[in-house]
Amino acid sequence: MNAEKEKIIVDAMASFIGHTVKILPDDVGAKLRELSEKETDPAAMAVYETMFRNLRLAEELDRPLCQDTGVVQFWVRCGSGFPMMNEMERLLTEAVLKATRETPLRPNCVETFSDVNTGNNVGKGVPVIWWDIVPDRDDCEIYTYYAGGGCSLPGKAEVFMPGAGYKAIIPFVLDRVTEYGLNACPPLLIGVGVGNSVETAAMNSKKALMRSVDSVSDDPKAAEMEKLLEEGVNAIGLGPQGFGGSSSVLGVNIVNTPRHPATLGVAVNFGCWAHRRGAIVFDRDLGFRSTTHSGFKG
Ligand code: SF4
Structure with missing residues (x-):
């Protein structure tokens, strides 16, 4: 039995x-379609077309x-x-x-x-x-x-002194995007973890990638930071596969758990367009x- x-x-x-x-999850497929419909840059539009052809062929050829x-x-x-x-x-x-x-x-x-x-x-x-x-x-x-190997395995984590403040999360994430965001095949789903140590922040950032791309944190301050980070990463202008374009992110998800009074652990993990x-x-x-x-x- x-x-x-x-x-x-x-x-x-x-x-x-x-x-x-x-096959991509329903939310990721829908988000890619939404971003492609908004895109006006010719190179970025061509990249989206290639992505959709890739998705179609994977399904047809069962690969x-x-x-x-x-x-x-x-x-x-x-x-x-x-x-x-x-x-x-x-x-x-x-x-x-x-x-x-x-x-x-x-x-x-x-x-x-x-x-x-x-x-x-x-x-x-x-x-x-x-x-x-x-x-x-x-x-x-x-x-x-x-x-x-290009997206969520090369994540980064750091423990800040609390005096750095929560604003330290913003340059930490943006620097990682400019450092290796291209290797992660944008548009990116950006998973940010905040906690009391390297390992809790890292685990939170991985759990953040499991939330749907359009989800919003139920913590109002984290939700505000998700929005700010999305605007900031889009302003960098990577575009799909780094060819430039109006959108570089599928979404930004933050998962936060309490910190120690003396520490502020932050980690970031990227999901790629093929999330x-x-x-x-x-x-x-x-x-x-x-x-x-x-x-x-x-
Ligand atoms: S699409 Fe994702 S998994 Fe594939 S090579 Fe790019 S980053 Fe890696």
């Missing part, structure tokens, strides 16, 4: 990975929409009453092995120091799995993300649905 349940999860997750490396299928990362928000919690790490790893063979995914797991590519996207600590245990729930929400994040929810009977990809049927 358990073998049957395990097969449902492995098959569903391998299929979801296959779908989400080929990943970018050659860099990234490091597979999961953020698992698991209800404490979900019956398969115990098995999830093993099953998610099996799903990555299956998706690597069947989709296929490019092998992107290189053992550090020996520099050997494991060839199957699995190694010690890979796929990356972050857990949140959610009390009083019996479902399991899983965010999938394919962190590419392949997905979310799937399993109920306790292992029925499932995606909240990001309306076309995913399993």
Whole structure:
């Protein structure tokens, strides 16, 4: 009986990975269309056209929409009453092995120091799995993300003295955009994390990338800063793929948690135009649905 349940999860997750490396989430696709319709710069318009052709061909030819299928990362928000919690790490790893063979995914797991590519996207600590245990729930929400070498893997974090003030976040983010934003294939989704240390800020910045591109922080001050940063990054004028243009961002999302009186941790992570994040929810009977990809049927 358990073998049957395990097969449902492995098959569903391998299929979801296959779908989400080929098809953008609904919100990202809609935002790209919105930005392209507003664009007036001829070079930028041509880049958007190429992006939409790329998306169409990925779907028609059943291939990943970018050659860099990234490091597979999961953020698992698991209800404490979900019956398969115990098995999830093993099953998610099996799903990555299956998706690597069947989709296929490019092998992107290189053992550090020996520099050997494991060839199957699995190694010690890979796929990356972050857990949140959610009390009083019996479902399991899983965010999938394919962190590419140009976009969200080269994030940056720093801990400021509190005297620097929250205004220090603005130049920190803008400097990162001018430093390596081009490598991240704009328009960018900018995930900013604020917290008490490097690691809490970094985790918050990753969670920020899982919010939808048009979402607004429920903290009014953070929401104000999201708007300011969006205006500031657009003013830099990178445009799609760095060819110049009126928009350089899909969105700016800030996730903030309290800081220590003596520290202000800040981190930034970029998502690229091919922002392949997905979310799937399993109920306790292992029925499932995606909240990001309306076309995913399993
Ligand atoms: S930044 Fe994104 S679109 Fe560009 S190569 Fe990396 S994964 Fe692909």
